[in-house]
Amino acid sequence: MPKSVSRLMPVVPGASRRQQYSASTKRALVEVAEGLFTEHGYANTSLDAIVAGARVTKGALYHHFSGKQALFEAVFERVETDASKTINKALRGRRDPWEKARAGLRAFLGVVQEPQYRRIVIQEGPAVLGYERFREQEERSTFATVLDIVRSVLGAGSWELDEAMLQTFARIFFGAMSSAGESVATSDDPEEAADRVEAAIGFIIAGFRSLAESGVELPDTLVTDDE
Amino acid sequence: MPKSVSRLMPVVPGASRRQQYSASTKRALVEVAEGLFTEHGYANTSLDAIVAGARVTKGALYHHFSGKQALFEAVFERVETDASKTINKALRGRRDPWEKARAGLRAFLGVVQEPQYRRIVIQEGPAVLGYERFREQEERSTFATVLDIVRSVLGAGSWELDEAMLQTFARIFFGAMSSAGESVATSDDPEEAADRVEAAIGFIIAGFRSLAESGVELPDTLVTDDE
DNA sequence: GGACTCACATACCGTGAGTACGTACCCAGA
DNA sequence: TCTGGGTACGTACTCACGGTATGTGAGTCC
Structure with a gap:
């Protein structure tokens, strides 16, 4: 039946x-x-179910992928890439760093409510891929975007930050957003929850601006006299 | 052999x-x-290996636990409880909220470097238990501690925060610390990485203090005029 | 001291990931 | 146009592993 397949x-x-x-x-x-994978999870999805859904057999699957994990990785990449595209699309045209941060956060909070992203990337990604591969994949897509934004936002202050410190800040914000995003997604009222998260992170950023205006230096803020 | 067993x-x-x-x-x-589980992960650990290690049979295992997942959950609880104890121990005696926050952060960054915590709680917990049960467990142990600290730190400011907003802040910090902790644990120089994380989060907290001193209100910080 | 129960041990089954091998079909070259 | 070869699968099978059904012997209680 070449006709239906060609579609x-x-x-x-x-x-x-x-x-x-x-x-x-x-x-x-x-x-x-x-x-x-999104509906039933990785472990509860059999290859038989997958190949049946795709109307092929395991021979086809093992021709294209080295195994179940490799197939998951392909799915993971697809979901991550889509998410990254969505977020980057929301950033187009914005020049002001603070505004970019806001738009990026909004977009991320939207993405994190998609069931594919939550299940495949956040929930099962680390366990199935292992943390190493998980981080590698992330750093090539959404985390890279976050790092970019953090770089421009913190660059807007008068501080001199080395690359390691930027990475640290980006990690912190990325983790904050992921965790917060999860609470948004599981909330009864995601809209309201998203507003709260935006307010909270906005508050943190406002703190940065306040420090920037009063000319506070970075590295000595925490190094006090004890220990 | 009652003698060796009695030990x-x-x-x-x-x-x-x-x-x-x-x-x-x-x-x-x-x-x-x-x-x-810590060494090989959940999926790559067979029940046969576990019962062999404990020198019993599967009959014993299934007498005590309803299955592999229930056993994992028991392990998870154990690791989480240990972590919570460690952190709370580091908080004993501290009265100043900011100092409690520092001590808690330090303790958490220590805990997150333990392989059991990283593998069982952070990496595999969400996938094996599902996000619902994972969050339930967390909220009864380490997250509760974080929430406490956040409550006292933000209560130290002059802001009036409702419970939902406190929860949001706690989620954000918890996610930030988890993610940052992971970067600490995978770092070549964990000590230095921990210092950076401490500095970064300390910087954020310093921003709070700066805002508190200048009497900035919370809810309107992010609600600007566009959209 | 005998019935009873608890804490296991043993033997087995079903499922599902992975593999070895067969095959039909397309495409390049003669 | 035929043909050899390689690609893209399909088929049949193995084996590891989670789970279950049932047996059993050592404690416990009356």
């Missing part, structure tokens, strides 16, 4: 018929897997 | 001989499981 295929002009078929089934596997 | 048994005066044996094997199962 599923992306138009890739330079690719041969077989290559298009192949790419199509690979896409189908990833898409079906994304849905099932 | 393993906790002294529980009111318990009968059988009850003590029983408690001892249960403890052994949890301890062995903690080690194996």
Whole structure:
């Protein structure tokens, strides 16, 4: 039945018929897997269910992927890439660092409410991929965006920050946003919860501005006399 | 061989001989499981390996626990409880909220470097338990401590914060600390990384104090005119 | 001291990830 | 146009592992 299948295929002009078929089934596997992983989780999703959903067999799956984990990684990358695109789209045109931060935070709080992102990236990503690969993937997409924003926001102050300190701040904000995002997503009223998170982080940023205006230095703020 | 076994048994005066044996094997199962889960992860640890390590059989395991996940949950609780104890111990005697915050942060950054906590609580907890149960457990131990500290720190300012906003702030700091802690644990130089995290969060807190001194209100800091 | 129960041990089953191998189809070259 | 080869799967199987059903012997209680 070539007619119905052709609907599923992306138009890739330079690719041969077989290559298009192949790419199509690979896409189908990833898409079906994304849905099932999101709904039932990694451990509770069998490869049989995935290949049945994609209307192929395990032979096809193991032709395209080295195993279940590799398939999950493909799904993970897809979800992360989508999230990163969404966030970066929300940043387009904004020049003021503080405003970029606000827009980015808003966008992130939106993304973190998508079930795919919550389940696949936040909940199961670290366990399935292991923390190393998880961090690698993150640093190439959403974390990179956060780092960018933090860089421009803190660069707007008069402080001189080395790269390690910037990374630390970015990690802190990234963790804060992830955790806060989770509380937004599980809230009865996500809108209100998102407003609260925005207010709280905005308050933190306001603290930065206040410190910047009063010319406070960074490295000595915490190094007091005890210990 | 009652002599060697008796060494393993906790002294529980009111318990009968059988009850003590029983408690001892249960403890052994949890301890062995903690080690194996930490080293190989949940999915890569077989029940056969656990019962072999505890020198019992699966019958014993399924007598004490309803299954693999329930065993993990027992391990999780143990690790979380230990962590909570460690942190609370570091807070004893401190009265000044800001100092409590510092001590708590230091203690947390120490805890998060323990492999059991990182692997079982942070990395695999959400995936194995599901986010709901994961959060429930957290809120009864370490998160409760963080919430306490945040409450006293923000209460030290002149702001009137409702409970929801306090929870939001606590979530944000908890997420920030977890994420930052992870970067500390994976760092080449954990000491230095911990110092950086402490400085960064100290900087944020300094921002709070700065705002408090200049009498800035909370809810309107972020609500500007656009959108 | 005998019935009873608890704390396991043993033997087994079902499921699901991974593998070895077979095969149909497309495409390049003669 | 035929053909060899390689790609893209399908089929049938193995094996590890979580879970269960049932047996059993050592404590416990009356």
